[in-house]
Amino acid sequence: MRLRPSTSHWGAFSAALDEDGNLEVVPHPADPAPSPLLGNLPSALTDPTRVAAPAIRRGWLERGPGPDPRRGDDEFVEVGWDQALDLLAAELLRVRTEHGNEAIYGGSYGWSSAGRFHHAQSQLHRFLNAFGGFTSSRNTYSTGTSAVVLPHIVGNAGDVLRNGSSWPTIVANTELLVAFGGVPEKNVFVTPGGVTRHHTPGFLAQLAERNVEVALVSPLRADLPGQLDARWYPIRPATDTALMLALAHTLVTEGLHDQHFLDRYCTGYAQFERYLLGSDDGVPKDAAWAGDLTGIPPAHIVDLARRMAGRRTFITVTWSLQRIEHGEQPVWAAIALAAMLGQIGLPGGGFGHGYGSMGDTGDIGPDFRVPHLPQGTNPVKQFIPVARIADMLLNPGMRYQYDGAERTYPDIRLVYWAGGNPFHHHQDLNRLRRAFTRPDTVVVHDPFWTASARHADIVLPSTTALEREDFGAGRRDTHLAAMHRIAEPRRRARDDYTILAGLAARLGIEDAFTEGRTAREWLHHLYGTWRNNLADKGIEVPSFPDFWEAGGFQLPNDESDRTLWADFRADPVTHRLATPSGKIEITSARVASFGYDDCPGHPVWLEPVEWLGGERASRFPLVLIANQPHTRLHSQLDVGAVSQAAKVAGREAVRLHPGDAARRDIGEGDLVRVFNDRGACLAGAVLTTDLRPGVVQLPTGAWFDPRGSLCVHGNPNVLTADLPSSRLSQGCTGQHVLVEIERFTGEPPGISVKRPPVISRAREM
Template identity: 85%
Template sequence: MRLRPSTSHWGAFSAGLDENGHLQVAAHPEDPAPSPLLGNLPSALTDPNRIAAPAIRRGWLERGPGPDPKRGHEDFVEVSWDEALDLLSAELRRVRADHGNEAIYGGSYGWASAGRFHHAQSQLHRFLNAFGGFTSSRNTYSNGTSSVVLPHIVGTANDVLRNGSSWPTIVANTELLVAFGGVPEKNVFVTPGGVTRHHTPGFLAQLADRDVEVALISPLRADLPQRLAARWYPIRPATDTALMLALAHTLAAEGLHDRHFLDRYCTGYDAFERYLFGADDGTVKDAAWASALTGISGADIVDLAKRMATHRTFITVTWSLQRIEHGEQPVWAAIALAAMLGQIGLPGGGFGHGYGSMGDSGDIGPNFQVPYLSQGINPVKQFIPVARIADMLLNPGTRYQYDGTERTYPDIRLVYWAGGNPFHHHQDLNRLRNAFARPDTVVVHEPFWTATARHADIVLPTTTALEREDFGSGRRDTHLVAMHRIAEPCGQARDDYAILAGLAARLGIEERFTEGRTAREWLEHLYGTWRQRLAGKGIFVPSFEEFWEEGGFRLPNMETDRTLWADFRADPIANRLATPSGRIEIVSEKVASFGYDDCPGHPAWLEPVEWSGGERAARFPLVLIANQPHTRLHGQLDGGAVSQAAKVAGREAVRLHPDDAGRRGISDGDVVRIFNDRGACLAGALLCTDLRPGVAQLPTGAWFDPAGSLCVHGNPNVLTADVPSSRLSQGCTGQHVLVEIERFAGEPPGIVVNRPPVISRTREV
C-alpha cells in the first residue's frame, strides 16, 4: 500500500487504500500532537450519504423555479450532468435578465477543503464575478462581532486575531494567565488550510511544567486541559463583562491602575471610570454588584484583581464570548482591563483574543502567503453580514443598521452555495427552513447529503479532497503540502472547478473563468508564479515537480516575535494606531455617535434580552452552551468513527450536572428532550460534575434531522435565537440559549439523516 501526502484543516497526513479498499491514514511524521479528528477521514469515501449523481428536487423539475415551502420535504430525481448544467445555466441567465446580478446570493461560507486551489468559496466567487457579480457576505460566524468592533478600539482586527503574543513568549514571561472562556485544547487542532505541526498542546504542557498561575473563567472546566492546575471560576454564562468591570473597578478603587499608561496610550479612561463608579447611572460596578450577576464571590473578585495588578498578567478572551448578545462588550472590557494594568506591549503581558479558539493563535509558524486562486473583482457592491442570511431571505427591502450605516436587504432569487452548510452554523433552524423556502432556486455543490443539500433544488455532487489534486497550507503553517489524489471520485462526482467550467462554457465566460487551464495546469501556474515572486526576494523554492514528488515544502520562517503592541508601546506617536485618536479607545466617540443602545461607546454591562425580566428564565431555567465539538470540525464527517463513538443512544451527547439531572429524573445514557419556545431536539444524557450547575452543554455539528420542529439527532441550533449581537456588528449569537430538559418518555423517533433522501432515477412518481 502506497501512502500519499495530503492535508486537512485539522492536520497534515498521508493516506492510501489497503487491499480491501479501506482508507488507511497516518499523521505527518513531524507533527508532535496529531489531531484525533484524522480518525474521521476513512468514512469520507464510504459514507452512505455520498451524493452519487446530479439530482434535482422533483417539485422544481416539474413546476419550475419559484418560492416553495416543499423545499426540504420532497424527493429528488437524478439527471445527467448535461441536463443539470443546461438547466442551471438557463436559470442563471433568467435571474440575471429579470432581476440583475444583485439577486444572486453567493453563499459558500464554509470549510470544504484545506486545498488552496479547490477552495470552494474562491471557485464559486470567481465564477460569479465572471458572470457579472453577486450579493456577498461579510465577516464570519466565528468572530464576526470582534471583526467589526476591534477596529474601533485598537484600529485593527487582524493584529489582535492573528498576530498576538506567541505561546513561547507567554510561557517564558507570563506569571498569571487570566483565561476568559479558557483555552479549549479541542479547538487548537484546527486552522483554515491545515496545520502540519501542532505546537499549542506542547506549549500548554510547558505552562503546566512552569507552574504558571492560571485563572479559568468559564462555566466548563473542560475549557482548559486538566493537566493545568488552574483555579476555576465557574462563572454564570454571559456575565464575563460584569466580572471584567468589577475587576476594573477594584483596580481603580484600590489605586492599582497604571495612570501613566492610560494617559499616554489610551483615550476615554476618565469617562469609563465615571461609568465604573456609577456617576451617571447610579450603579457602582464593584465586586458585590458583579457577584450577584456572575455567581463568583466578591472576595474572590477583589483577590483576583489584586493578583492581576501584582503579576505579569496576560488576559485572553475566546471567540465564544463574542458569539452572544452584546458580544462586543467582553472583548472591549478585556482590552480596557488590560490597559488599566498597563502591561500591553510587555512580553507576556496585555491581552489576546482567540487563544484556544483556533490553532494559529499564538503559534510560532511562519506568517507566510502561499499560492491561492484569485476571485477577481465583484461588480456588485451589495453585501450582508454573514449571520443575517435568514433576515435577508425573509425580509427583502427591509432596512437595517450595520457599523454606523443604514443598509437594505436585497431581493434574492437564487442562492448558490458551495462548500458550506448553513444548516450547521446558523441559528433557529426552523426559521432558516422558512427562509430557504423564499428564493426561486437554491443550488448546492456537496459531496454529502447534508441538510443544506436536502433543502436545495439543484444538487451537484463534488469530490472530497481525497479525490483530487491540490496543495494546502494554513495560517502559521510550517509547510505547503502537496495534496495527492488518494482515491477515485465517488460515482459521478466532479470537482467544483470542473462543474463551474462547464457552466462557464454554457454562459460564454469560459475563458474568463478558466484562462484556458486545466486544474493541474492551474496548480503548476499558481505554484510557479509564487515561486518566481519568492525568488525575487532571495528565497529558494523547489520546482513544482520536485515539490510534488517530495510531498511538500517547509516554508521559511521570516517572523520575529515583535508585535504591533511592542512597537506601539515603544513609540505611540510614530506607531500610532489606526483609530481616530491613534490610541487605544476605551471610549469611542465614533461608536457613541451611532446612537446604538445595544452597543454604547464604551464597555458596558447590558443584560441579555434572552434572560432579561426573568420570565423566560422561569420557563427555561437551564443555560445551554452550544460550543464547538471535540469529535469533528463543525459538522464535517459527523458519520466518522471519532464522531460516532461519542454519541449517546445514537444521538449527540448533552452534558448535565448530576444535581440538575436528578431534579428531572434523568439518568446517564437517557434520551432527553431539550426544548424552548423555538424548537426542540433529542440528545443522549451524559452526567458530569465539571460544569456549573444550571448549565448544560450540547456541541454544534450533529447533522440536522428534523421531524417537524424537533431535531431527533441533537442539533442545538433548533433552540438558538437568530438575533444579532448588536446593530454595530450584526454578529452571530449562537453560543448560549435558555432551555428546559426532560427525560424522553417512550420510544424515540429514529434517525434518518444517516441515509440519503428519496432519490428517483426516473421522472415518474
C-alpha cells in the same frame, strides 16, 4: 500500498487505499500532537450519504423555479450532468435578466477543503464575479462581532486576532494567565487551510511544567486542559463583562491601575472610569454588584484583581464570548482592563483574543500568504453580515443598521452554495427552513446529503479533498503540503472547478473563468507565480515537480516575536494605531455617535434580553452552551467513526450537572428532550460535575434531522435565537440559549440523515 501526502484543516497526513478499498491514514511524522479528527476520514469516504449523481428536487424539476414550502421535504430525481448544468445555466441567465446580479446570493461560507485551489468559496466567487457579480456576505460566524468592533478600539482587527504574543513568549514571561472562556484544547487541532505541526498542546504542557498561575473563567472546566492546575471561576454564562468591570473597579478604587499608560496610550478612559464608579447612574460596578450577576464571590473578584495587578498578566478572551448578545462588550472590556494594568506591549503581558479558539493563534510558524486562486472583482457592491441570511431571505427591502450605516436587504431569487452547510452555522434552524422556502432556486455543491443539500433544488455532487489534486497550508503552517489524489471520485462526483467550468462554457464566460487551464495547469501556474514572488525576496523554493514528488515544502520562518504592540509601546507616535486618535480607544467617539443603545461608546454591562430574568427564564431555567464539538470540525464528517463513537443513545451527547439531572429524573445515558419555545432536539445525557449547575452543554454540528420543529439527532441550533449581537456588528449570538430538559419516554423517531433522501432516477442519465 503507497502512502500519498495530503492535508486537512485538522492536520497533515498521508493515506492510501488497501486492496479492499479501505483507507489507511497516517499523521504527518513532524506533528507532535496529531488530531484525533483524522479518524473520521476512512469511514466517511464511502459513506452511504455521499451524493451519487446530480439531483434535482422533483417539485422544481416539474414546476420550475419559485418559492416552495416543500423544499427540505421533497424527493429528488437523479439526472445526467449535461441536463443538470443546462438547467442551472438557464436559471442563472433568467435570474440575471429578470432581476439582476444582485438577486444572486453567493453563500459558500464554508470549510470544505484545506486546498488553496479547490477552495469551494474561492471557486464559486470567481465564477460568479465572471458572470457579473453577486450579493456577498461579510465577516464570519466565528468572529463577526470582534471583526467589527476591534477596528474602533485598536484600528485593525488583525493586530489582535492574528498578531498577538506567541505561545513561547507567554510561556517564558507570563506569571498569571487569566483565560476568559479558557483555552479549549479541542479547538487548537483546527486551522483553516491546514496544519502540519500542532504546537499548542505542547505549549500548554509547558505552562503546567512552569507552574504558571492560571485563572479559568468559564462555566465549563473542560475549557482548560486538566493538566493545568488552574483556579476555576465557574461564572454564570454571558456575565464575563460584569466580572471584568468589577475587576477594573477594584483596580481604580485601590489605586492599582496604571494611569501613565492610560494617559499616554489610550483615549476616553476618564469617561469609562466615571461609569465604573457609578458617577452618573449611581451604580458602582464593584465586586458586590458583579457577584450577584456572575455567581463569583465578591472576595474572589477582589483577590483576582489584586493578583492581576501584582504579576505579569496576560488576559485572553475566546471567540465564544463574542458569539452572544452584546458580544462586543467582553472584548472591549477586556482590552480596557488590560490597558488599566499597563502591560500591553510587554512580553507575556497584555491582551489576546482567540487563544484556544483556533490552532494558529499564538503559533510560531511563518506568516506569509501561500498560493491561492484569484477571485477577481465583484461588480455588485451589495452585501450582508454573514449571520443575517435568514433575515435577508425573509425580509427583502427591509432596512437595518450595520456599523453606523443604514442598509437594505436585497431581494434574493437564487442562492448558490458550495463548500458549506448553513444548517450547521446558523441559528433558529426552523426559521432558516422557512427562509429557504423563499428563493426561486437553491443550488448546492456537496459531497454529502447534508441538511443544506436536502433543502436545495439542484444538488451537484462534489469531490472530497481525497479525490482531487491540490496544495494546502494554513495560517502559520510550517509546510506547504502537496495534496495528492488518494481515491477516485465517488460515483459521478466532480470537483467544483470542473462543475463551474462546465457552467461557464454554457454561459459564454469560460475563458474568463478558466483562462484556458486545466486544474493541474492551475496548480503549476499558481505555484510558479508564488515561487517567483519568493525568489524576488531571496527565498529559494523548489520547482513544482520537485515539490510534488517530495510531498511538500517546509516554509521559511522568522521566529522573531516583535508584535505591533511592542512597537506601539516603544513609540505610540511613530507606530500610532489606525484609530481616529491613534491610540487605544477605551471610549470611541465614533461608536458613540451611532447612537446604538445596544452598543454604546465604551464597555458597559447590558443584560441579555434572551435569558437574564423575566418570565422566559422561569420557563426555561437552564443555560445551554452550544460550543464547538471535540469529535469533528463543525458538522464536517459527522458520519465519520470518531464523531459517531461519541454519540449517546444514538444522538449527540448533552452534558449536565448531576444535581440538575436528579431533579429531572434523568440518568446517565438516558435519551432526553431539550426544548424551548423555538424548537426541541433529542440528545443522550452525560452527567458531569465539570460544569456549573444550571448549565448544560450540547455541541453544534450534529446533522440536522427535523421532524416538524424537533431535531431527532441533537442539533442545538433548533433552540438558539437568530438575533444579532448588536446593531453595530450584526454578529452571531449562537453560543448561549435558555432551555429545559426532560427524559424522553416512548419509542424515539429514527434518524434519517444516515441515509440519502428519497431519490428516483430520470430515464436518461
